[in-house]
Amino acid sequence: MPGVGRGAFFGVVCALAVAVATPAHAQGPVGGISTPNLEHVSLVPLDGRANGGKLVGKYLYVTTGKTLEILDVSEPLTPVRVGKLDFELLDGGYLATGYQEDVDSDGRFLIRSDGGTMSVVDVRDPAKPAVMGTLDGVDNHTMSCILGCTWVYGSEGDIADVRDPTKPVEAGSWSDALGVSSSHDVTEVSPGIVLTATEPMFLLDARKDPRKPVVLAEIPAVGFVHGAAWPDQMNDDIALAGGEAIGPSPACADDPSSTFQTWDTRNWQQTKTFKLIDEYKLRPLDDGATASVWCTHWFDHHPSFRTGGLVTISWYEQGVRLLSVARDGKISQTGYYLPHGGSVWDQKWITDRILYTFDHHRGIDILRYTGEIPAPAPRPGGSPAPAPGSPGTPGAQPQPAGPPAPAAPARARFGDLATMTSAKRCVTAKTLSVRARRRAGDPVAEIVVRVAGKFAKRVRGAAVAKPVRLAKLPRKRFTLRVDIVTKSGQNATTKRAFTPCGPSRSASKR
Numbered sequence: 110m111p112g113v114g115r116g117a118f119f120g121v122v123c124a125l126a127v128a129v130a131t132p133a134h135a136q137g138p139v140g141g142i143s144t145p146n147l148e149h150v151s152l153v154p155l156d157g158r159a160n161g162g163k164l165v166g167k168y169l170y171v172t173t174g175k176t177l178e179i180l181d182v183s184e185p186l187t188p189v190r191v192g193k194l195d196f197e198l199l200d201g202g203y204l205a206t207g208y209q210e211d212v213d214s215d216g217r218f219l220i221r222s223d224g225g226t227m228s229v230v231d232v233r234d235p236a237k238p239a240v241m242g243t244l245d246g247v248d249n250h251t252m253s254c255i256l257g258c259t260w261v262y263g264s265e266g267d268i269a270d271v272r273d274p275t276k277p278v279e280a281g282s283w284s285d286a287l288g289v290s291s292s293h294d295v296t297e298v299s300p301g302i303v304l305t306a307t308e309p310m311f312l313l314d315a316r317k318d319p320r321k322p323v324v325l326a327e328i329p330a331v332g333f334v335h336g337a338a339w340p341d342q343m344n345d346d347i348a349l350a351g352g353e354a355i356g357p358s359p360a361c362a363d364d365p366s367s368t369f370q371t372w373d374t375r376n377w378q379q380t381k382t383f384k385l386i387d388e389y390k391l392r393p394l395d396d397g398a399t400a401s402v403w404c405t406h407w408f409d410h411h412p413s414f415r416t417g418g419l420v421t422i423s424w425y426e427q428g429v430r431l432l433s434v435a436r437d438g439k440i441s442q443t444g445y446y447l448p449h450g451g452s453v454w455d456q457k458w459i460t461d462r463i464l465y466t467f468d469h470h471r472g473i474d475i476l477r478y479t480g481e482i483p484a485p486a487p488r489p490g491g492s493p494a495p496a497p498g499s500p501g502t503p504g505a506q507p508q509p510a511g512p513p514a515p516a517a518p519a520r521a522r523f524g525d526l527a528t529m530t531s532a533k534r535c536v537t538a539k540t541l542s543v544r545a546r547r548r549a550g551d552p553v554a555e556i557v558v559r560v561a562g563k564f565a566k567r568v569r570g571a572a573v574a575k576p577v578r579l580a581k582l583p584r585k586r587f588t589l590r591v592d593i594v595t596k597s598g599q600n601a602t603t604k605r606a607f608t609p610c611g612p613s614r615s616a617s618k619r
Contacts, residue, residue, distance in 0.1 A: 141474070146431070185460055227248065304339055353367070420432045431443050453474075
């Protein structure tokens with residue numbers, strides 16, 4: 110939510126919150142309404158209202174306003190709570206909002222701000238998180254780590270020196286000289302370079318002196334800017350930004366701040382700015398778009414995003430919206446999930462198929478994406494984009510002290526997970542089959558079969574141990590697509606063209 114004018118803001122919404130908010134410990138009914146490409150898997154209750162989370166390695170740090178909860182998501186369909194830290198409820202607006210959104214961490218330290226104080230939380234032992242240092246008078250709506258979490262930039266401009274995390278020091282303001290009309294967030298898009306969610310937006314270089322960042326570019330804003338990102342360490346041709354608005358107009362369609370945008374970053378070093386490409390708004394006639402109290406919130410781009418791809422964006426009671434960004438930056442909605450009795454504030458891609466939503470009333474909803482994953486555009490020179498979390502990428506931070514966490518398993522090949530009938534000969538419904546391989550530790554959990562681009566069959570659980578067959582096949586040559594998902598969320602896909610056996614050939618086999 111907007112970080113400016115929060116005192117007045119709370120006065121407006123607290124009465125509403127008391128009237129409509131469920132108790133902080135309550136959880137909503139399981140499930141919701143969704144398009145076929147987003148499937149609800151399970152609901153994870155939390156102690157408080159889920160505001161958002163930060164994924165570092167295999168750990169997800171979730172803030173609820175009253176607690177910090179640390180989840181081990183190495184098996185993303187069955188996360189395990191490994192640590193918890195309770196906070197004193199100092200904020201009178203907790204019923205309406207709760208803190209802290211967009212929490213930041215490098216896997217060693219976590220930054221939290223509330224009640225007039227910034228706290229540095231030691232999370233090196235995920236089972237025993239503890240406050241190790243505080244800084245009074247620094248309380249920004251969001252707090253972002255830069256330069257390996259040795260410095261912190263606050264959404265309202267505060268700078269904190271945390272090179273000694275036990276004794277953080279106030280170190281000035283990054284926004285005083287910029288003349289911004291609103292400010293909500295800062296994102297480190299490359300080590301020491303930050304993109305501000307302000308009006309206007311700025312690209313700042315803090316590498317030489319974090320106390321006095323240098324302006325590299327100024328970008329005109331489209332309404333209030335809630336969050337901004339520049340994927341692939343500023344190598345992407347497209348930057349992303351989103352706003353936030355208050356209703357009650359249907360879906361906030363008439364508010365210029367209720368929008369998600371794509372920006373052309375090419376030639377920014379010469380022009381010192383970005384160029385707006387496209388905007389997405391939820392219209393009153395769109396699926397699920399009813400009258401809203403709040404509209405547009407945090408977004409997250411898919412791990413494979415490269416000059417286009419998938420993006421999810423939270424839309425409060427309108428759930429989470431699945432967007433597709435084409436390589437030219439044009440945006441279209443391709444799916445949605447509307448939780449029963451929910452209000453989605455944030456979401457995170459845990460793997461390329463598993464998505465967590467952070468719901469203020471329900472907790473964490475685990476969703477599985479079953480649709481197409483657009484192929485990322487090649488990087489200049491043909492080199493592949495770095496894997497999320499690899500050294501040098503945003504979010505790749507120093508590991509906690511102690512034994513290193515086990516590396517995430519590599520994406521499996523289809524042949525590692527299953528076998529399928531050869532396409533060298535014609536096939537019948539009796540001879541064509543898919544069979545999951547027996548795997549210790551991470552067995553196959555689901556097999557989805559599509560024929561000629563259309564859904565044909567899905568098997569789960571114990572049924573995957575048996576050959577998967579189709580009742581009938583097309584009469585002409587067809588393409589079979591098979592998607593495999595393991596218990597931990599690993600996945601693999603293959604396509605194979607088959608020729609059905611004709612009557613004479615089929616008869617000769619009988």
